[in-house]
Amino acid sequence: MSLYSTKPIAFSSVHTYPLSSRKSKVHVSDFAKPVSPNVSLKKFLDSLPNILAAQSLREIAAAIHVARQQKRAILWGFGGHVIKVGLGPVLIDLMRRGFITGLAMNGAALIHDFEIALAGNTSEDVDASLPDGRFGMAEETGRYVNEIAKLASRIRIGYGEAAGQFLNSGIVPAPYAEKSVLASAYKLKIPVTVHLAIGTDIPHMHPAVDPGALGAATHSDFRLFSALVQGMQPNGVYLNWGSAVILPEIFLKAVSVSRNYGVPLRPITTANFDFVQHYRPLQNVVKRPTAPPAKPASGAPSHGYAITGHHEILLPLLAAALASNWGKSSSKKSKRGKAR
Numbered sequence: 257m258s259l260y261s262t263k264p265i266a267f268s269s270v271h272t273y274p275l276s277s278r279k280s281k282v283h284v285s286d287f288a289k290p291v292s293p294n295v296s297l298k299k300f301l302d303s304l305p306n307i308l309a310a311q312s313l314r315e316i317a318a319a320i321h322v323a324r325q326q327k328r329a330i331l332w333g334f335g336g337h338v339i340k341v342g343l344g345p346v347l348i349d350l351m352r353r354g355f356i357t358g359l360a361m362n363g364a365a366l367i368h369d370f371e372i373a374l375a376g377n378t379s380e381d382v383d384a385s386l387p388d389g390r391f392g393m394a395e396e397t398g399r400y401v402n403e404i405a406k407l408a409s410r411i412r413i414g415y416g417e418a419a420g421q422f423l424n425s426g427i428v429p430a431p432y433a434e435k436s437v438l439a440s441a442y443k444l445k446i447p448v449t450v451h452l453a454i455g456t457d458i459p460h461m462h463p464a465v466d467p468g469a470l471g472a473a474t475h476s477d478f479r480l481f482s483a484l485v486q487g488m489q490p491n492g493v494y495l496n497w498g499s500a501v502i503l504p505e506i507f508l509k510a511v512s513v514s515r516n517y518g519v520p521l522r523p524i525t526t527a528n529f530d531f532v533q534h535y536r537p538l539q540n541v542v543k544r545p546t547a548p549p550a551k552p553a554s555g556a557p558s559h560g561y562a563i564t565g566h567h568e569i570l571l572p573l574l575a576a577a578l579a580s581n582w583g584k585s586s587s588k589k590s591k592r593g594k595a596r
Contacts, residue, residue, distance in 0.1 A: 282307060301582045312527075312561045313574065317583030319525035319559070320355060320493050329487035330357045333507065335499035336364025339437065340379045341568040344369065346575045348440040355578050358484040359416070359441060359448045362502045363457035366419060366438070366450050371397055373423050373436035391458075398462030400428060406466055408473035414480050415473035416441075416448030447484060449477035451506045478506065485510040486519045490555075496528045496541045498567055504528075504540035511545045521545065522553065527561040529570050538562060 286306040291299065304310040323330045332347070339361075350356045361369075371378035374396060385391040392398075400422070408418035420442025423430045433439040441448045452474040454460055454467060485507070488494065496503055514521050526546055528537040542560035563570065577583060 286311075297576055298580045298582060301577055301580065309563050309565075312563055313577070314583050315559065316493075316495075316525065316527050316561055316563075317574065317577050319491070320578060321581070321584040322491050323488075323493045323525075324354055326491055328490070328492040329484055329494075330355060330492065331360065331484055331488070331494045332356050332358075332497065333360040333495065333499055333503040334365055334497040335362050335503070336368050337498045338567050338571065339365050339368040339372070343567060343571050344372065344435050344437045346572050347437050348435075350575055350578065351441060351444050351446050353579060355575075356446065357487070358446065358481075359437065360481055360503055360506065361416070361437075361448065361450055362499055363450065363452045363459075366415070367397060367401060367457060367459070369436050369438050370401055370419065370423070373430040373433045373439055374400075374428065376432040376435075392461060394458075396428075398459045399464050401459040402462055402464040402466060402469075405469040405473045408476065409466075409469040412476070414448075414477035415450035415452075416477055418473065419450065420448060447480060449481040449484070450474060451477060451481070451502050453502060478510075481506060482510040482513045485521070486514045486517070488524050489514070489519050489521050490523055491525075492521075493525045493527075494541065494545075495526070496530075496537055497571065498530055499537070500530070500532075500534040501536055504536040508540040508544060520549075520553075521558075522549070523556040523558040525559050525561075527563060529563050529565070529567065529574075531564060531566050533562050533564055 288305040288310075289303040291303045295303075304314075306314065320330055322328075332350075334347075338347075347356065347359070351359075368378045371394075380391065380394070382391055385393075401419075404419050404422050405415060407422065408415050411418070413421075416438065419438045422428075423433050423436055423439040424442055430436070430439065438448055450473070452470060454470055459465060460470070485494070494507060496507065511521060524546065526541050528541045530537065542562050546558035546560040548557060
């Protein structure tokens with residue numbers, strides 16, 4: 257016999273209801289389908305469950321197809337890791353197919369892409385070179401990346417455009433330029449913007465550095481990026497790949513500039529792809545730009561997504577999905593708001 261004065265509740269009086277009357281988030285029609293050997297890519301993608309991340313991926317692909325069809329901005333932002341894991345050729349192919357209308361990168365992505373164009377390799381072993389002060393001291397990288405900033409400042413263009421021009425100019429040999437996102441985007445006349453935080457990148461400690469030129473070049477690109485973001489109205493797309501701080505902050509400010517100019521940026525689709533979901537991308541890419549206005553407005557809502565995984569798997573998967581037109585047929589009948 258318990259000595260407590262409070263007695264356990266008897267569940268015999270709990271009210272129940274028929275399972276068939278309940279609204280559920282998951283139905284067997286959304287389940288994955290087993291695939292046979294040598295299945296086509298399209299059938300493999302169709303076999304994915306229409307639940308959680310797979311559902312989000314399908315909806316992102318559908319949004320990109322809509323933006324492409326309506327000639328709205330499809331902007332891809334990425335950090336250095338995307339380039340150094342070998343995804344440049346995939347981005348170049350997406351540009352050629354019309355699935356990228358503008359690119360934004362941080363300083364690390366600029367450096368990795370530049371080194372690939374010149375040498376065919378990149379990604380220094382920091383642990384090996386830091387103890388004796390050799391880290392970041394590659395002569396060509398420091399000299400030419402700073403010269404590009406001076407060029408941009410001198411002829412009054414952005415850092416990204418100046419880098420593409422430099423790599424295509426023949427000033428220095430660039431035998432691997434066909435693998436360079438910067439060089440390829442310049443040939444395709446697709447805008448590339450480079451966004452710096454001075455002191456974060458190895459060229460900033462090189463004897464050739466010109467802080468004023470760096471600031472002028474990257475500020476020009478911020479103004480260009482703000483104009484590109486305005487092109488997302490309506491139904492445009494912004495994807496953030498692997499930038500935890502710089503690009504999410506840049507995107508948020510560009511959204512604010514656009515709305516200050518009277519461009520509502522509604523509806524839009526945003527997504528953050530990374531192997532860890534950080535605070536700033538979730539707030540500044542996924543949530544804040546897609547939040548409904550204080551005064552409810554008519555029209556379709558914006559949508560933001562967060563998909564977690566490795567770039568070297570997720571980006572080629574999305575690229576292959578777009579190339580195979582996966583998601584295109586569901587762009588007008590997307591089932592948003594299900595299991596999350």
